[in-house]
Amino acid sequence: MPQMGESITEGTVSIWLKKVGDTVERDEPIMEISTDKVDAEIPSPTAGVLVEVLVAEGSTVEVGTVVGFVETDPSAASAAAASAREADSTAIASASAWTEAETVELHERVAAGTPVDADATADEPTEAIRAEAGEGREHESAEERPRHRSTPLVRRIAEENQVQLEEVEGTGRGGRVTKDDVLRYVARGASDGGRHRRGAGAPGDFHTHVEHPEVEPLPGDHVEAMSRMTSLIAEHMVLSRRISAHVHSYFDVDYSRLDQVRASNEQGWREQGVKVTYTAFIARAVAQALREHPRINAAISGSKVIYRGDVNLGVAVALDWGLIVPVVRKADELSLVGLANAIADLAKRARTKKLSPAEVEGGTFTITNPGIFGTTLGFPIINQPQVAILAVGAVEKRPVVITDEFGNDAIIARKRGFLALGYDHRLVNGADADRFLARVKEILESFPDSA
Numbered sequence: 001m002p003q004m005g006e007s008i009t010e011g012t013v014s015i016w017l018k019k020v021g022d023t024v025e026r027d028e029p030i031m032e033i034s035t036d037k038v039d040a041e042i043p044s045p046t047a048g049v050l051v052e053v054l055v056a057e058g059s060t061v062e063v064g065t066v067v068g069f070v071e072t073d074p075s076a077a078s079a080a081a082a083s084a085r086e087a088d089s090t091a092i093a094s095a096s097a098w099t100e101a102e103t104v105e106l107h108e109r110v111a112a113g114t115p116v117d118a119d120a121t122a123d124e125p126t127e128a129i130r131a132e133a134g135e136g137r138e139h140e141s142a143e144e145r146p147r148h149r150s151t152p153l154v155r156r157i158a159e160e161n162q163v164q165l166e167e168v169e170g171t172g173r174g175g176r177v178t179k180d181d182v183l184r185y186v187a188r189g190a191s192d193g194g195r196h197r198r199g200a201g202a203p204g205d206f207h208t209h210v211e212h213p214e215v216e217p218l219p220g221d222h223v224e225a226m227s228r229m230t231s232l233i234a235e236h237m238v239l240s241r242r243i244s245a246h247v248h249s250y251f252d253v254d255y256s257r258l259d260q261v262r263a264s265n266e267q268g269w270r271e272q273g274v275k276v277t278y279t280a281f282i283a284r285a286v287a288q289a290l291r292e293h294p295r296i297n298a299a300i301s302g303s304k305v306i307y308r309g310d311v312n313l314g315v316a317v318a319l320d321w322g323l324i325v326p327v328v329r330k331a332d333e334l335s336l337v338g339l340a341n342a343i344a345d346l347a348k349r350a351r352t353k354k355l356s357p358a359e360v361e362g363g364t365f366t367i368t369n370p371g372i373f374g375t376t377l378g379f380p381i382i383n384q385p386q387v388a389i390l391a392v393g394a395v396e397k398r399p400v401v402i403t404d405e406f407g408n409d410a411i412i413a414r415k416r417g418f419l420a421l422g423y424d425h426r427l428v429n430g431a432d433a434d435r436f437l438a439r440v441k442e443i444l445e446s447f448p449d450s451a
Helices: 079-097 100-111 118-123 127-133 152-160 179-191 228-243 256-272 278-292 336-351 430-445
Strands: 010-016 029-034 039-043 048-053 060-062 068-071 246-254 298-301 304-307 313-315 317-319 322-324 365-368 388-392 396-403 409-424
Touching: 029 068, 152 179, 228 322, 246 430, 256 278, 256 409, 256 430, 278 313, 278 336, 278 365, 278 388, 278 430, 313 336, 317 336, 388 430, 409 430
Parallel strands: 313 365, 365 388
Antiparallel strands: 010 029, 010 060, 029 039, 048 068, 246 409, 298 304, 317 322, 388 409, 396 409
16 A cells, blocks of 8 residues: 555555456556545556455555555466465465554565465564564553554544543454544544543534434435545535534626637637636636735634645546545746646546645635536535635626616626635634625736736
């Protein structure tokens, strides 16, 4: 399991793109994995034949775990090699009663090509394994002991939810505290008013696991498990509603000026191989307005406000299997064409699962464009820990009353569309939001010929 980013500690094997016996080329996608940041295709590190799969589709394992073997030497695909791998697989299977530390060491030995004796290993862990499992630590304190029985991911979840691990009953091997143990503990604390949690009422209280109600299927229904991406989106949206006091404002924008700019620059953009959409114009206006209205480009951290030094625009991309928000970094420093290129590149790589976790992190404001599907007006949920999100409605011709220089009114067709801002009323007041939206509208309706 590859390391997809500093904050990524585990991944789920979504699909094996190759089956055992298939030939693979170096850098050819061999499987797809899903993490809490991004779905991605993983290339084979070498050319050869996929001879064994150790981690089944749908299984979640820690970074560094051996997930399969690629045989690089055709002549080595002999009975002896197969027998050696069978022994390794037997050893891994027999590790079901081991501590996690024992299993991790086994995987490391297999990855390094060290011979593994299944029987000896299963019965007699090394001293290093025994030490990691907690033997010989009779004098450890109650606080230290569970930390040696949990993973970095579990400790991070416990810290985020202000849970002391020694208070959690571990159901893992050797009494290890698992992720599910911590999440159940947190959920139980939420249901009893927080009595099971340390520091109830602290700012991080709402950062908890979401328990979805069970619903009985009816005859003829089709039931399938949520994908990891769908599950994460569900949790993030519910938590965002709990955390932020959502309010929405919306403005009606005239896009006639943008059509003029597009018409006058279309030839030059075509020669550069660039397609500049309304989204690029809106991103340019938003990036400029965020610099002028730093309260919208901020985050709440406990009782403090973090005013972001950079304008990092997240642009939501709809996928067949979910939704992802890649980030354009320092968007206010890019030209209109630069923004158009960046947005198109991120969207393309999002749809082909080529994004890295770093490219979906660090956003300070999000733009979502349901208007491309015909939505007139949307009221989006804030992308935590940001304090605002902009939804772009469909751009369409509508009848508008226009007053000429002599004061005469006329009804004509004009390209119009709604921009809706969802904002966190804990920090952003209505006046703040309206001034920001008014500035975005002003920039769009008076856009310069080149930007």
